[in-house]
Amino acid sequence: MRIRGGRVIDPANGIDEIRDVFIDAGKIVEAAEGEVIDATGKIVAPGLIDMHVHLREPGRTDKETIETGTRCAARGGFTSVVCMPNTQPPADNAGTIALIRQRSEAAGCVNVFPTGAISKELKGEELAPIGSLKRAGVVAITDDGHCVQNNELMRRAVEYARMFELPVLDHCQDYNLVADGVVNEGYWSAALGLRGWPASGEDVIVARNILLAELTDWHVHCQHVSSARSVELIREAKARGVKISAEACPHHFTLTEECLKTYDTNFKMNPPLRAARDREALLAGLADGTIEIIASDHAPHCAYEKEVEFDLAPFGIIGLETELALSLELVRQKILALPQLIEKFTVHPARLLRLNKGTLGTGADADVTIIDPDAEWTYDITRSASRSRNSPFHGWTLRGKAVTTIVAGTVVWKETTA
Amino acid sequence: MDGPAIERALARMAHEIVEANPETDALVFIGIRTHGVPLAQRLAGKVAQLAGHAFDTGELDISMHRDDLALRDGPPKVGASYISFDVTGKTVVLVDDVLFTGRTIRAAMDEINDFGRPRRIQFAALVDRGHRELPIRADFVGKNVPTAPAEQVRVRLTEVDGRDEVVIER
Amino acid sequence: MNPPAWKHKHLLGIQELSPDEINVVLDTAAAFKEVGERPIKKVPSLRGKTMVNLFIEPSTRTRTSFELAAKRLSADVININTQASSFAKGETLKDTALNLQALNADIIVIRHSAAGTPHFLSRFLRASVINAGDGAHEHPTQALLDAFTIREKKGRIAGLNVTILGDILYSRVARSNIWLLTKLGANVTLAGPSTLVPRVFEQFGCRVTHDIEVAIRDADVINLLRIQHKRQRKTMFPSIGEYAAMFGLNKERFARTKPDALIMHPGPINRGVEIDSDVADCSRSVILEQVTNGLAVRMAVLFLCAGGKHED
Numbered sequence: 001m002r003i004r005g006g007r008v009i010d011p012a013n014g015i016d017e018i019r020d021v022f023i024d025a026g027k028i029v030e031a032a033e034g035e036v037i038d039a040t041g042k043i044v045a046p047g048l049i050d051m052h053v054h055l056r057e058p059g060r061t062d063k064e065t066i067e068t069g070t071r072c073a074a075r076g077g078f079t080s081v082v083c084m085p086n087t088q089p090p091a092d093n094a095g096t097i098a099l100i101r102q103r104s105e106a107a108g109c110v111n112v113f114p115t116g117a118i119s120k121e122l123k124g125e126e127l128a129p130i131g132s133l134k135r136a137g138v139v140a141i142t143d144d145g146h147c148v149q150n151n152e153l154m155r156r157a158v159e160y161a162r163m164f165e166l167p168v169l170d171h172c173q174d175y176n177l178v179a180d181g182v183v184n185e186g187y188w189s190a191a192l193g194l195r196g197w198p199a200s201g202e203d204v205i206v207a208r209n210i211l212l213a214e215l216t217d218w219h220v221h222c223q224h225v226s227s228a229r230s231v232e233l234i235r236e237a238k239a240r241g242v243k244i245s246a247e248a249c250p251h252h253f254t255l256t257e258e259c260l261k262t263y264d265t266n267f268k269m270n271p272p273l274r275a276a277r278d279r280e281a282l283l284a285g286l287a288d289g290t291i292e293i294i295a296s297d298h299a300p301h302c303a304y305e306k307e308v309e310f311d312l313a314p315f316g317i318i319g320l321e322t323e324l325a326l327s328l329e330l331v332r333q334k335i336l337a338l339p340q341l342i343e344k345f346t347v348h349p350a351r352l353l354r355l356n357k358g359t360l361g362t363g364a365d366a367d368v369t370i371i372d373p374d375a376e377w378t379y380d381i382t383r384s385a386s387r388s389r390n391s392p393f394h395g396w397t398l399r400g401k402a403v404t405t406i407v408a409g410t411v412v413w414k415e416t417t418a
Numbered sequence: 419m420d421g422p423a424i425e426r427a428l429a430r431m432a433h434e435i436v437e438a439n440p441e442t443d444a445l446v447f448i449g450i451r452t453h454g455v456p457l458a459q460r461l462a463g464k465v466a467q468l469a470g471h472a473f474d475t476g477e478l479d480i481s482m483h484r485d486d487l488a489l490r491d492g493p494p495k496v497g498a499s500y501i502s503f504d505v506t507g508k509t510v511v512l513v514d515d516v517l518f519t520g521r522t523i524r525a526a527m528d529e530i531n532d533f534g535r536p537r538r539i540q541f542a543a544l545v546d547r548g549h550r551e552l553p554i555r556a557d558f559v560g561k562n563v564p565t566a567p568a569e570q571v572r573v574r575l576t577e578v579d580g581r582d583e584v585v586i587e588r
Numbered sequence: 589m590n591p592p593a594w595k596h597k598h599l600l601g602i603q604e605l606s607p608d609e610i611n612v613v614l615d616t617a618a619a620f621k622e623v624g625e626r627p628i629k630k631v632p633s634l635r636g637k638t639m640v641n642l643f644i645e646p647s648t649r650t651r652t653s654f655e656l657a658a659k660r661l662s663a664d665v666i667n668i669n670t671q672a673s674s675f676a677k678g679e680t681l682k683d684t685a686l687n688l689q690a691l692n693a694d695i696i697v698i699r700h701s702a703a704g705t706p707h708f709l710s711r712f713l714r715a716s717v718i719n720a721g722d723g724a725h726e727h728p729t730q731a732l733l734d735a736f737t738i739r740e741k742k743g744r745i746a747g748l749n750v751t752i753l754g755d756i757l758y759s760r761v762a763r764s765n766i767w768l769l770t771k772l773g774a775n776v777t778l779a780g781p782s783t784l785v786p787r788v789f790e791q792f793g794c795r796v797t798h799d800i801e802v803a804i805r806d807a808d809v810i811n812l813l814r815i816q817h818k819r820q821r822k823t824m825f826p827s828i829g830e831y832a833a834m835f836g837l838n839k840e841r842f843a844r845t846k847p848d849a850l851i852m853h854p855g856p857i858n859r860g861v862e863i864d865s866d867v868a869d870c871s872r873s874v875i876l877e878q879v880t881n882g883l884a885v886r887m888a889v890l891f892l893c894a895g896g897k898h899e900d
Contacts, residue, residue: 190788191603193703193725193763263704307682309702311723479619482631482891492595493895495615498622532628 006039011343012359023366026409047079047367048345052295059088064300067107071385072320074413077402079367080111086145092117092128097136109412113139124148134164139353142169162218172205184272188257199227206230210237219243226271228281235290247293250326253282265313266392292348300388328400370404421582427560432464442469448476450514456577458513476501483525506534515573517543520554598717601726602767621884634661639695657886716893731764733882746773754813755784779803783824811852838864
């Protein structure tokens, strides 16, 4: 296959120029024959990686399956996804990991990298069999959906994970400070009469993670960072060389808590949408590299689960299909240069998780995303590949989308001009 | 009609009311808001001169009893009614400015019944403009004014509008 | 013909009402209060309409007030008792509401412990949705009857000093009152423990104080909120005793209020906690009149929202 004439942006190799990319036998090569894909006017990037996705299989295949979730990923331009362990049963044992890998092989159309649990049943009481999870093929451990509250246990988990070179990903939430909060604590929680969740409920765990990363000299990655103070703490710690990193989700850097005024549960997520100044801090953090990674936290829920009273609705929205367009907004608003944005989906997650992905160097796996950065389109949730419909972006006019997604040299998604 | 014509009509109606009700003791006057109220007070005053004693007057707001609530775009403005006396056993003279379809009087009679059981109800209208939609009639009429349905009959009274007149508007 | 002054099909909260609209409700309530003084306390305005009291959070007072209001307007009333209903079988609120609509209910009065529930229902129901209290968000008819009472006694709302005392953070009565009073130009003071009256409420145009003397000294109206020490509040203040000692309107404090200050309470009152027993019964207490006015206000609200064909 030859991808002709596109602007190739490969930050891993310092490339940003118009050139061709050749693929043969599932690898990037110097030259090849075969099918020609015309990428004039488009961007050709290493296959994008989304390191925070809920595929819901096993256990809640009514919300999503590995098959439908990976199809969302492909449509969104993602060739690799990292799936979270809060399945049913949770991925705290080698058997569940094996199931996930087997299903991914059989039904997934993009690469699926599983994560394993930090604690048994995600309860935060005892360590999960991390060594056995590593052997089973996890790329990281996390209790995502939950957060280990016991600092001693978390310290031991990070220390133990270091032995296996597994980064620890953390969903930063102090259960007591957050209590039964459903939205960010501030003006809008007071006006709407909804129980608020102070940003400190996230900041306090981010601070904990920084201190533990220092103590154990190992990687802790803060998932879906949403608060201004979290960004400040991480920036300061990184400057000192602490092995701390952060990701941000498009909904947190696009929306704010004001969206809650209609009580639409499509704006209910964990962590919650926060104030304008938190959003601005996220944008600054993305621009100066404090936040190295963007991920969707794609969290499908059935329509009947979301169509209830606000307090009762589960947290989360799907996001794989809108992620790229919302992220390209950052480039349009001159917050990031395009290569910087691509890095956040390629070089950085690959490095953190030690994946041989995120590059178009010769010999690399032929995972490629071709992007039309200016294509204008309207997000129609009824035509989503997801089993679920919980997105606040339905009906939005977005700019930029993946037009071709290639995994191991095979086209798994192609935009049909219709 | 101009001011003097209205006064002459009311004077004649007062005589007719006394003729029809020789035992004036049981008479009370209730005006239908808005213009029926000052008319009721004027009529009561004139009958008082003829009978030699004053009469109770009340105000009725019929908005809550309208029969067209479901057809309107929005709810009508409603006001309180003021009937500080008992109507049971009395002869109630309902007073309004214009008798048209008759629906206002029907609503008024329904509402009066919620205050008590009058012995009889009579109705005095300053103007009868025809086009009845219900079998309702006025016992005392100031002037019969034939109109086309699309026309409006406007009664203006000093107490409400600063001058007395009755005009037809197209 | 003038355009109607009230165009809303639903009453979800005070926040979305303009001062003019609030005054329309109060003026209409005055007319309906007079109906309550007649021998036959009934008008036919909502004859043939069906109102459903959907009280997921139980309440006897508000529910009976709405029921009586509807009956005086000649509407038919259905009360849904959540204990006995399909709720216990796990039916969702949405399904319950759709079933009621299938019975052609014209008005649904909803009380629920989750904020935003009336907004949620109004999105898919054809009926008028009236908020009888949604979690900590709003209780619009309570604020309207409070305003009606103040206006009746004081002749106005603008420029009055109104103090709301108690648990503001979890109170829907407080929020609705804050919106209404600030819209109509009153000076609002919120008072109570700092954990229950956080500074964020200053952004709503209110003065926040944790000193009861300051709060009551110049108040023309003192609205006392019921204080509860339920499980979820246990971290907010240590005990009812400490609350009563610091913030209760006892006889000594009452003596320091303005001689014509009104004492109000949404009910039910905790004698000896937020209010001294004698103070509750004194001549300046309008607590029982609030109940009477509540009936007139609810008649007005039902009449305005459901009388006429709203194409909302």
